[in-house]
């Protein structure tokens with residue numbers, strides 16, 4: 062990890078951590094101290110990075126309202142306002158989406174294809190045109206029904 066101030070590689074890891082538990086470093090070139098979040102948009106946020114990412118993940122993954130995100134985090138004993146979550150979503154959500162899109166570029170298409178398979182139930186073969194995620198629970202359920 063290079064110094065975010067002068068980009069020097071001559072750094073030393075200090076034995077101290079920040080209030081949130083992030084490792085602190087000292088640069089030999091510019092004599093400045095910094096931590097893992099220095100120079101990022103997360104630097105001035107008083108919550109751990111995991112909490113910020115969890116809130117954004119809840120908001121986008123489950124498509125719930127800001128108040129629902131606050132309620133989900135309250136269940137984990139994290140107390141926030143919906144405005145805080147809104148700010149995080151505005152600051153980090155779009156940027157994270159673009160970075161994920163860059164990583165996926167060329168690796169998958171925008172089209173989704175259903176998978177299909179044949180399954181045998183009581184000696185009869187059936188064509189099953191459903192996504193794979195639904196096949197396994199269905200097979201387990203059908204197998205369980207066969208033995209009851």
Ligand SMILES: [Zn+2]
Nearest residue numbers: 064067088091
């Ligand atoms: Zn430096």
